[in-house]
Amino acid sequence: MSTDLISGRVWKYGDDINTDVIFPGKYTYTVSDPRLMPQHALEDLDPSFASQVEPGDVIVAGRNFGCGSSREQAVTCLKESGVGAILAVSFARIYYRNCLNAALPALISSEAYAVLDKGDRVSIDLESGSLQYEDGQISFKPIPASVRMIFDAGGLIEYTRSRLSAEGA
């Protein structure tokens, strides 16, 4: 599975976007099928997102993206929406882990937040750690090699399963 090249439009949000507005708490025990999660993605932040997001689109945000609850659905709903990557000035710690463990690129970049606007078309090369946009290029730190293995397996569940079956073989 190659997730190295990502291209789409920018959805831009601010600082401290918490997991309650990414995936409201009231659905955490009522919506358990990942395929149904995208219809509630960012529901309390941007009602237009769920109906207009397209595969490959990226989210660009400010500081502390994903703060609050550790609920993994706040990552799943974006992943299932087709979001290709999230670029933020910083991420809440557990949200960052949940993203990488779900094979959704979480990329740290202050520059992206400074130069990109809603609707900009971008293309991202994860391997080289670069992002192209209409007016230029910015670079970000690539995902560390040790975490890439989880990423390339398609996420932590798949990674663990393949490790276990390799050990059993």
Next chain:
Amino acid sequence: MGMTFAEKALARSAGMKEANSGEIVIARPDITLSHDNSAAIIGLFHKMGGESLFDSQRTVIVLDHASPAPTTQHAENHRQIREFVHEHEIEHFYDVGRGICHQVLVEEGLALPGELVLGADSHTLHAGVMGAFGTGIGRSEMASVWALGELWLRVPESIKIELYGHLRPGVTTKDLALHVIGQLGADGALYQSVEWHGEALHSISIDQRSTLPNMMAEAGAKNSIVIPDEVTLQYLKNRAKRSFEPLLPDPDCGYAQVLRIETDRVEPMLACPHTVDNVKPLSAVRGTQIQQAFLGTCTNGRLEDLAAAAAVLDGRKLAPGVRMIVIPASSTVYLQALQAGILETFVTAGALIQSPGCGPCMGNHLGIPAVGEITISTANRNFRGRMGTKESEIYLASPQVVAASALAGEICDPAEFLS
């Protein structure tokens, strides 16, 4: 340049000589900790194809979040966990009533200096009171750790908190923790390791110290440690389940930030609705009406906390219309409080005592507020809706202030009852 505690602890856990902040290591935990959420973790473990645990001796499970089970659903979770524990011969399993996982881990001598504790709970930082590197991880991650015995961790930068002088009488480590969170803000220690240093710590008991690393989760920290000293070693004597080697930060290590606290100038503090960093001095919120007082949790449910509250309540009655719920953090605390006559003081004052566990802290049971009610609590979180309904407010404070407020029916200075 020397190494910080976090660099040393994560290098050790990864079998490396040294590690630098920012680096990612593959760490092997000494202990994994999970609670009622073990039922969900078991499901993920099986989904991953997990058959045996990496080390059943290092797997700790404590039932505390809804304990004893308030609903059939919770009871089914507990049953599933007990079956798993039996099947995998997990020795360190603590059933309902033993206490809150973080407190039990310390009491049982399972959180040890220099070791790595991974917990499927955001307050796993608590283990830092023993000089361990404790950090919270997700449920999927815990399932993977159970199977593989390893997890990637980024080595955090470190913040040094230096305490100068001693806490004034009536001012507690809860006030100190809230004071620091007020200074740092909710993301002020994001991804970072918070080290507590200073002479003042040597005269602060384990009961009191525990509040410090516990609450650093509310500033976004990855882990937090009280530098181990004689008090730590004394506590672990005849208690530690394994031999251990404390890790101390090198004197010349690099810190991202150093926070100097004039400890003797810290006042009684409260976290006001609806965030923990919305911190105000007691003098600014005195007189706010309350309907419920909650004394307990991993933050402030230990013997000294109960004793401090009982000293305020002694011989007095709760204000009319106020409920006070007391939940010892563990069965050990419960028994000690019983033997010391502290529980009698609570019952005589009109408070009610519940079995050890998390209680209403995250809105599961045993004291959910009604719409429009205000609770004053010794817990560590006051987010909107935390205790069950969005239409209620939570103030966080020390045991003394919670007890005084229960007597007055409004947020109150305990000095009024201690003269």
